[in-house]
Amino acid sequence: MFRDGLMSGKKVLVTGGGSGLGRSFALRQAELGAEIVICGRRQAVLDETAQDLLRAGAPSVDIFSCDIRDAAAIDEMFDAIWAKGPLTGLINNAAGNFVARTERLSPKAMDAVLNIVLHGSLYCTTAAGRRWIEGGQPGTVLSVVSSAATSGRAFTVPSAAAKAGVLAMTKSLAVEWGPYNIRTVAVAPGLFPTEGAWGNLRPDGSDKIPQAMEVPLRRLGDHSEIANLVAYLMSDEAGYISGECVTIDGGRDLLGGGGSGILGFFDFTDAQWETARKGKG
Numbered sequence: 713m714f715r716d717g718l719m720s721g722k723k724v725l726v727t728g729g730g731s732g733l734g735r736s737f738a739l740r741q742a743e744l745g746a747e748i749v750i751c752g753r754r755q756a757v758l759d760e761t762a763q764d765l766l767r768a769g770a771p772s773v774d775i776f777s778c779d780i781r782d783a784a785a786i787d788e789m790f791d792a793i794w795a796k797g798p799l800t801g802l803i804n805n806a807a808g809n810f811v812a813r814t815e816r817l818s819p820k821a822m823d824a825v826l827n828i829v830l831h832g833s834l835y836c837t838t839a840a841g842r843r844w845i846e847g848g849q850p851g852t853v854l855s856v857v858s859s860a861a862t863s864g865r866a867f868t869v870p871s872a873a874a875k876a877g878v879l880a881m882t883k884s885l886a887v888e889w890g891p892y893n894i895r896t897v898a899v900a901p902g903l904f905p906t907e908g909a910w911g912n913l914r915p916d917g918s919d920k921i922p923q924a925m926e927v928p929l930r931r932l933g934d935h936s937e938i939a940n941l942v943a944y945l946m947s948d949e950a951g952y953i954s955g956e957c958v959t960i961d962g963g964r965d966l967l968g969g970g971g972s973g974i975l976g977f978f979d980f981t982d983a984q985w986e987t988a989r990k991g992k993g
């Protein structure tokens with residue numbers, strides 16, 4: 713689909729790039745010639761993916777065990793990256809999310825999600841932007857949001873609120889940093905199977921109908937479809953796109969309110985919520 717070497721000369725950090733969609737984004741850009749940096753909390757996951765990235769063709773791969781809730785740790789990571797050469801792009805992909813009745817959330821539970829998604833994305837974005845501006849270098853920030861950012865989503869309220877914040881950040885910085893030749897864009901994925909999303913968001917009994925039936929195109933997304941979109945948006949071919957959020961969900965958001973998958977939770981019993989919370993769902 714793309715010319716060989718589309719991403720040659722690029723160096724991209726994917727937060728949460730060791731697994732799930734982030735891993736697929738990193739792999740696709742490695743195939744297209746980008747140097748890759750990934751971070752996450754689990755060292756073993758990062759190590760394994762680093763080998764896959766080299767095999768895929770990345771000219772270099774760096775990994776950082778870094779919790780993006782920690783602004784100081786992020787700054788250290790960015791210093792270490794810049795010491796070897798500046799990034800050209802950042803993908804805010806790492807996230808945390810789970811289903812719960814909002815009125816029962818503890819402050820710690822709210823913070824767990826907000827600190828990863830909203831604070832982590834803002835810390836990483838400013839860590840990159842500050843360095844690009846000081847160095848007089850262009851850059852691209854792509855943030856992975858969801859249709860919850862615009863439509864809201866019941867039972868995952870901290871995530872919806874955080875994603876809305878990240879989308880507002882994207883649109884705000886497209887203006888503020890445009891004169892520095894820094895682009896900020898977003899993608900809003902629909903249903904793309906990953907361990908994290910399916911493990912945390914689909915406890916037993918929550919699917920009233922088969923998941924594919926929540927989608928007008930009658931199927932789930934394939935990782936290659938969103939990885940190609942992300943590669944395009946990160947490339948110079950998308951050089952005039954800024955402040956935009958591209959939805960890639962087979963039309964699911966147009967069903968309204970986060971899809972019919974929500975309906976199962978209205979009838980959840982206390983026992984089902986407890987099972988979901990313990991991760992057995």
Ligand SMILES: CCCCCCCCC/C=C/C(=O)SCCNC(=O)CCNC(=O)[C@H](O)C(C)(C)COP(=O)(O)OP(=O)(O)OC[C@H]1O[C@@H](n2cnc3c(N)ncnc32)[C@H](O)[C@@H]1OP(=O)(O)O
Pocket residue numbers: 807808809810811812817818819820821822824825857858860868871902903908909910912913914988989990
């Ligand atoms: C398929 C369809 C796609 C549908 C498509 C819809 C797409 C929506 C868009 C977003 C999708 C995604 O992000 S999918 C990505 C999902 N991936 C992940 O979540 C992976 C990373 N997640 C995590 O690490 C954890 O789940 C998370 C809890 C967020 C953070 O872990 P921590 O170890 O930091 O936190 P913990 O110490 O375990 O918990 C912190 C507090 O949160 C509470 N807590 C934890 N889980 C809880 C739960 N289920 N219900 C209530 N409360 C909970 C704990 O009790 C603690 O509060 P106290 O008891 O008070 O101490």
Ligand SMILES: NC(=O)C1=CN([C@@H]2O[C@H](COP(=O)(O)OP(=O)(O)OC[C@H]3O[C@@H](n4cnc5c(N)ncnc54)[C@H](OP(=O)(O)O)[C@@H]3O)[C@@H](O)[C@H]2O)C=CC1
Pocket residue numbers: 727728729730731732733734751752753754755757778779780781804805806807808809828832856857858900901902903904905906907908909
């Ligand atoms: N899959 C889907 O259908 C959808 C996904 N999305 C979005 O796509 C993105 C990827 O989701 P998905 O791949 O499904 O999620 P996963 O849970 O599978 O992956 C999340 C990644 O983020 C990392 N991560 C989580 N918390 C932190 C942290 N505090 N610091 C550093 N890294 C962290 C995890 O690594 P580790 O645990 O090792 O830290 C993991 O590699 C997210 O932004 C999500 O909101 C949006 C809509 C739908």
